Amino acid sequence: MSDTIYFNSLAQGLLKSGVKQLCDAVSITMGPKGKLVLIEKHNEPPHLTKDGATVAKHINLSDRVEALGANLLKQASENTASVAGDGSTTSTVLAKEIYFKSSQALQTGIGSPSEFTTILSDKVEELVEFLESKAKNVSSNDEIKQVACISANGDEYIGDLIANAMSEVGSSGLVTVEKSKTTSTELNLVRGIKLARGYVSPYFINDNEKSKVSLEDPLVLILSCKLKSLTDILPILEKAHQSKKPLFIIANDYDQEAIQALIANVSKGLLEICAIRSPFYGEKRNMILNDLSKALGTKVFSDIDEEEINNLVLSDLGSCKKIETTHDTTLFVECSSCQDSKEISSSIEKSLEDKNLSKEEEAFLKQRLIINKGVVAVLSIGANTESELLELVDRIDDALHATKAAIESGFLPGGGIALAKAGIKFLEDAANEESLLEKTVIKVLADACMSPLKTILKNADQPVDYIFEMIKESHDWNRGFNVRSEEYVDMIDAGIIDPLKVTTTAIKNATSVANSLLSVGCIVLNNQSYSNDVQLVQLSDDMY
Numbered sequence: 001m002s003d004t005i006y007f008n009s010l011a012q013g014l015l016k017s018g019v020k021q022l023c024d025a026v027s028i029t030m031g032p033k034g035k036l037v038l039i040e041k042h043n044e045p046p047h048l049t050k051d052g053a054t055v056a057k058h059i060n061l062s063d064r065v066e067a068l069g070a071n072l073l074k075q076a077s078e079n080t081a082s083v084a085g086d087g088s089t090t091s092t093v094l095a096k097e098i099y100f101k102s103s104q105a106l107q108t109g110i111g112s113p114s115e116f117t118t119i120l121s122d123k124v125e126e127l128v129e130f131l132e133s134k135a136k137n138v139s140s141n142d143e144i145k146q147v148a149c150i151s152a153n154g155d156e157y158i159g160d161l162i163a164n165a166m167s168e169v170g171s172s173g174l175v176t177v178e179k180s181k182t183t184s185t186e187l188n189l190v191r192g193i194k195l196a197r198g199y200v201s202p203y204f205i206n207d208n209e210k211s212k213v214s215l216e217d218p219l220v221l222i223l224s225c226k227l228k229s230l231t232d233i234l235p236i237l238e239k240a241h242q243s244k245k246p247l248f249i250i251a252n253d254y255d256q257e258a259i260q261a262l263i264a265n266v267s268k269g270l271l272e273i274c275a276i277r278s279p280f281y282g283e284k285r286n287m288i289l290n291d292l293s294k295a296l297g298t299k300v301f302s303d304i305d306e307e308e309i310n311n312l313v314l315s316d317l318g319s320c321k322k323i324e325t326t327h328d329t330t331l332f333v334e335c336s337s338c339q340d341s342k343e344i345s346s347s348i349e350k351s352l353e354d355k356n357l358s359k360e361e362e363a364f365l366k367q368r369l370i371i372n373k374g375v376v377a378v379l380s381i382g383a384n385t386e387s388e389l390l391e392l393v394d395r396i397d398d399a400l401h402a403t404k405a406a407i408e409s410g411f412l413p414g415g416g417i418a419l420a421k422a423g424i425k426f427l428e429d430a431a432n433e434e435s436l437l438e439k440t441v442i443k444v445l446a447d448a449c450m451s452p453l454k455t456i457l458k459n460a461d462q463p464v465d466y467i468f469e470m471i472k473e474s475h476d477w478n479r480g481f482n483v484r485s486e487e488y489v490d491m492i493d494a495g496i497i498d499p500l501k502v503t504t505t506a507i508k509n510a511t512s513v514a515n516s517l518l519s520v521g522c523i524v525l526n527n528q529s530y531s532n533d534v535q536l537v538q539l540s541d542d543m544y
Helices: 009-025 051-055 066-083 087-107 113-134 142-149 156-172 232-245 256-267 282-296 306-311 343-351 359-373 386-409 418-434 434-460 462-473 499-516
Strands: 004-007 037-039 047-049 174-181 186-195 214-216 219-223 247-251 273-277 318-323 328-333 373-381 411-413 479-482 487-490 497-499 522-525
Touching: 004 009, 004 373, 009 051, 009 087, 009 522, 037 051, 047 051, 047 386, 047 434, 051 066, 051 087, 051 174, 066 087, 066 499, 066 522, 087 113, 087 186, 087 434, 113 434, 113 499, 142 156, 142 386, 142 497, 156 174, 156 186, 156 386, 174 318, 174 386, 174 411, 186 359, 219 232, 219 282, 219 328, 232 247, 232 282, 256 273, 273 318, 282 318, 282 328, 282 359, 282 497, 328 373, 343 359, 373 386, 386 497, 386 499, 411 418, 411 499, 418 434, 418 462, 418 479, 418 499, 434 462, 497 499
Parallel strands: 174 373, 219 247, 247 273
Antiparallel strands: 004 522, 037 047, 186 328, 186 373, 214 318, 219 318, 318 328, 411 497, 479 487
């Protein structure tokens, strides 16, 4: 069957239709009075959520060209959630507005897409710099609670829980969320470790909602060498398979053959596995692995000796209650032998006081400190029904990531006010521009910046234009409209705040996706059919 090709206006029209459908579904959740989205899941309970990234992931349009537009928009949502932990809905609304208004401007012949997108990218950088200059650093536990509370849609109990969790773990930010077996939600402190290393392949992911690998009660194998083939550790794989326990592998490096074989075993359901590369290099790596082995109750295997591997029993491997791995981090929860080594910790803390340390040396010492002193706060989430539990876990997970982002980068007035006021300022500055094209780009960006606030007001059934005019008249940067109480307030004093990292990441990702969509002049649909039964690696009925 021949390929199908769409050009220019026809291609853009279908892309816009897909973008609009996705944005309409996601934006309905925005703000404290936004609505829930009910998602059908095959062979699972229905999923209620207000998380924009979760909604976007479950939208699959039947028209293939519309689906391409929607999938490109998903990138803004998913990348923002991945980097900043929140802001997925904001980035989706921003991307749609930038794309639609830019496309409308380009139809007048004011400039080419490449000229328009170049200026747009430059203006976004100026916008980000302006927002950074207005950000306020987190300085108290009350402000941490405010960020967590607003990110959890105004739930003060959740705000308190997260604030308490963050105060317990300090700057390490080691907090994780799990489903409780009871109906109550509580905070527990356990020993744990965080490594700045992610999975070697996304094919290990078993939690597609959060794009992470989650292993319960796993075995841990630490190799201070390169894993060239699965045959080198076949006895361990067989014992893990027989015990029905997940296996987590840390090695210096992996041959592509070994990675492909691991993926094939995972895809066939024979094993539940995740693999990461060891952090750091040389002697630093050896010290980190030794610290890690003590915490997990195992040893470091410096080479793969056939006799030693054959005689290995499962109790020789490391263990912990849970391991969570994303594309760039790994969190070990409730390690079996993890104890606070006060002598080692105090020695490392003293070394960190040296102001002449290089960035690499500082990162190495901080990693050792986390391993030897790490405390993980576990938020156990309980609810009466499965649907309520899923919605609550989504909400708390978002609030947790937003709180971490605020501590890291500072915060701005929330509720869409910071972006809206930045847009208003940019409109005022547009009068100084000589080029009509630059004035138009600024107008497009400013209008897009106002769209999150307008969406929040629309979802709350408030008079959008009137409230917007009232906000424009106020020159106080922090003053805005509290949708929950329906009054004009100082947003920061009212606890309505957004992390700077979330806001800037959202506008950058939205602009990037909008620029890509604007530059499309032709779409090619490949109508050739492929067999879905092709295996990456041919395996026997047992292990490969």
